[in-house]
Amino acid sequence: MVQADILSQIILYGVLTGGVYALVAMGLSLIFGVMDVVNFAHGAYLMLAMYSSYFAWQILGLDPFLSILLVAPAFFVFGVISERLIIHPIIDEPDFAQIFATVGLIWVFENFAHYFIGTDPKGIEAGYGGMSLLGVPVQEVRVYGFVIALLTALGMYLLLEKTKIGLAIRATAQDKEAAELMGMSSEVVYMVTFGLGIALVGVAGPVMASIYSTTPTVGANYVLIAFVVVVLGGLGDVFGVLWAGMLIGIVDAAVAFFYEPTLSAPVYYTIFIAVLVLRATGHLGGSDEGLLSRIANIASSNESS
Amino acid sequence: MSNKETLLSVDDIEVFYGETQALFGVSLEVYEGELVTMIGGNGAGKTTTLRTISGLLSPRVGSITFKGDEIAGKGPDEIVKLGISQAPEGRMLFSGLTVEENLYAGAYHRSDDAAVEEDLEMVYDYFPQLPDLLEHNAEDLSGGQQQMLTIGRALMSDPDLLLMDEPSLGLAPQLVQTIGGIVEDLRDDGQTILLVEQNAELALDISDRGYVVQTGEVVASGPTEELRDTDAVRSAYFGQ
Ligand SMILES: Nc1ncnc2c1ncn2[C@@H]1O[C@H](COP(=O)(O)OP(=O)(O)O)[C@@H](O)[C@H]1O
Ligand SMILES: [Mg+2]
Numbered sequence: 001m002v003q004a005d006i007l008s009q010i011i012l013y014g015v016l017t018g019g020v021y022a023l024v025a026m027g028l029s030l031i032f033g034v035m036d037v038v039n040f041a042h043g044a045y046l047m048l049a050m051y052s053s054y055f056a057w058q059i060l061g062l063d064p065f066l067s068i069l070l071v072a073p074a075f076f077v078f079g080v081i082s083e084r085l086i087i088h089p090i091i092d093e094p095d096f097a098q099i100f101a102t103v104g105l106i107w108v109f110e111n112f113a114h115y116f117i118g119t120d121p122k123g124i125e126a127g128y129g130g131m132s133l134l135g136v137p138v139q140e141v142r143v144y145g146f147v148i149a150l151l152t153a154l155g156m157y158l159l160l161e162k163t164k165i166g167l168a169i170r171a172t173a174q175d176k177e178a179a180e181l182m183g184m185s186s187e188v189v190y191m192v193t194f195g196l197g198i199a200l201v202g203v204a205g206p207v208m209a210s211i212y213s214t215t216p217t218v219g220a221n222y223v224l225i226a227f228v229v230v231v232l233g234g235l236g237d238v239f240g241v242l243w244a245g246m247l248i249g250i251v252d253a254a255v256a257f258f259y260e261p262t263l264s265a266p267v268y269y270t271i272f273i274a275v276l277v278l279r280a281t282g283h284l285g286g287s288d289e290g291l292l293s294r295i296a297n298i299a300s301s302n303e304s305s
Numbered sequence: 306m307s308n309k310e311t312l313l314s315v316d317d318i319e320v321f322y323g324e325t326q327a328l329f330g331v332s333l334e335v336y337e338g339e340l341v342t343m344i345g346g347n348g349a350g351k352t353t354t355l356r357t358i359s360g361l362l363s364p365r366v367g368s369i370t371f372k373g374d375e376i377a378g379k380g381p382d383e384i385v386k387l388g389i390s391q392a393p394e395g396r397m398l399f400s401g402l403t404v405e406e407n408l409y410a411g412a413y414h415r416s417d418d419a420a421v422e423e424d425l426e427m428v429y430d431y432f433p434q435l436p437d438l439l440e441h442n443a444e445d446l447s448g449g450q451q452q453m454l455t456i457g458r459a460l461m462s463d464p465d466l467l468l469m470d471e472p473s474l475g476l477a478p479q480l481v482q483t484i485g486g487i488v489e490d491l492r493d494d495g496q497t498i499l500l501v502e503q504n505a506e507l508a509l510d511i512s513d514r515g516y517v518v519q520t521g522e523v524v525a526s527g528p529t530e531e532l533r534d535t536d537a538v539r540s541a542y543f544g545q
Contacts, residue, residue, distance in 0.1 A: 184413055
């Protein structure tokens with residue numbers, strides 16, 4: 001018999017963790033929805049952001065949540081530069097060029113981390129303890145991380161809906177040529193979009209580094225989750241991604257509790273396929289179905305390789 | 306008319322899609338304040354010409370000057386800032402954005418906020434249906450409303466030259482007349498327009514001058530009242 005307090009614990013943990021998953025997925029969704037680029041390196045960027053926060057704590061003594069103020073802007077710039085150097089040259093090339101480029105980045109980033117940092121898990125001990133939320137004992141870092149995820153989602157929403165560059169991003173997602181006819185430079189929009197997507201990882205990284213320990217391959221654990229969240233939440237739909245993240249967080253927590261953690265991945269994958277079949281729709285791009293079938297293709301070719 | 310300033314001058318441009326040539330030396334001029342039309346059948350090269358002027362395509366040969374400056378090879382986002390906007394073929398609205406957002410998208414490159422608001426009012430004067438539709442997504446509008454939004458969006462950039470690609474396409478005859486009337490009103494209010502049409506009758510009725518294109522070449526040009534009687538136009542449109 002499942003007790004009520006266990007159930008509420010699973011749901012609360014799931015929601016808190018899912019909010020952070022959503023942060024990672026939001027950047028993926030944005031880049032995907034606007035640029036039609038599948039950033040396989042998203043998890044590797046996350047790994048670098050987690051290390052950045054770790055070193056900010058270890059060397060500068062910076063609290064991981066405070067380090068967001070450094071890491072997120074730095075990752076925005078990092079994203080803009082990456083777009084210029086890696087994505088821009090292949091933006092009009094066939095899918096496989098994008099796969100090579102972004103999968104190549106994973107290799108570069110992971111080896112960089114492996115070589116310079118090593119494989120020892122790095123954890124931040126910033127002195128946060130436990131607290132009680134709705135009568136359930138939880139770690140403080142999870143609660144703060146969730147609040148940051150919510151605020152970031154809100155900020156992202158306002159940026160996309162209420163600012164001029166947000167209008168340009170949404171217009172470009174809908175019709176790139178028409179947007180250019182309005183004076184919106186797609187080169188600039190793509191740089192900003194990729195920069196924002198990576199900046200979101202720059203927010204998620206410190207939050208995750210405060211909860212989990214970091215290794216060179218830690219990003220891979222979260223990429224599949226992020227893909228499922230994106231497909232479930234809809235492309236470029238900030239709040240859709242947030243809900244989806246929480247849902248996946250709950251599934252994650254439930255599977256880990258009732259069965260075992262290693263079963264999570266097959267469960268995500270099943271949800272992923274189910275959603276593809278059900279054809280979820282997003283709000284940003286005009287061609288979500290095409291994009292969804294693209295993820296399906298890429299994902300299945302990825303699986304079989 | 307010829308004592309007016311030349312606003313746009315397209316000089317002998319050749320445009321290719323890959324290795325396939327679409328324009329074989331097209332030349333045309335638009336003077337300030339004029340309503341000029343370019344007519345021709347399906348596949349003649351009208352859209353290609355407008356897309357080249359807007360910078361979506363680059364001519365391999367030839368030049369395009371606007372207000373005396375060469376613009377061939379510049380990007381579309383630069384050209385709209387110089388004063389050329391387009392109501393493109395197929396409308397190319399931002400279908401998932403609201404009517405209001407589409408209109409503001411048209412004014413994207415402008416920073417004169419007060420004038421943008423005035424122009425919004427002007428667009429509402431031309432298209433009184435639009436103010437009631439502001440919160441609707443563009444994709445939920447009727448064909449006629451979408452065409453109005455397309456023209457309104459192009460006007461929001463405060464263009465010196467407005468390019469219109471088949472605004473009558475796919476509209477009921479009565480709406481075609483309405484749109485034609487609005488195009489005339491715009492010209493009468495001082496807007497310089499280059500209008501591309503397959504509906505030659507409508508275009509020749511409302512325009513000052515015209516060019517007839519066939520398979521990527523200009524085969525006749527002149528004041529519309531003369532053009533109507535040329536063999537090229539008669540054989541292409543009225544004599545079949
Ligand atoms: N994207 C394209 N790729 C290849 N050929 C094209 C493309 N667009 C138009 N064409 C060709 O260029 C020629 C001119 O087309 P277009 O300018 O669209 O004509 P119009 O607008 O007068 O109907 C046609 O032969 C057409 O088939
Ligand atoms: Mg055409």
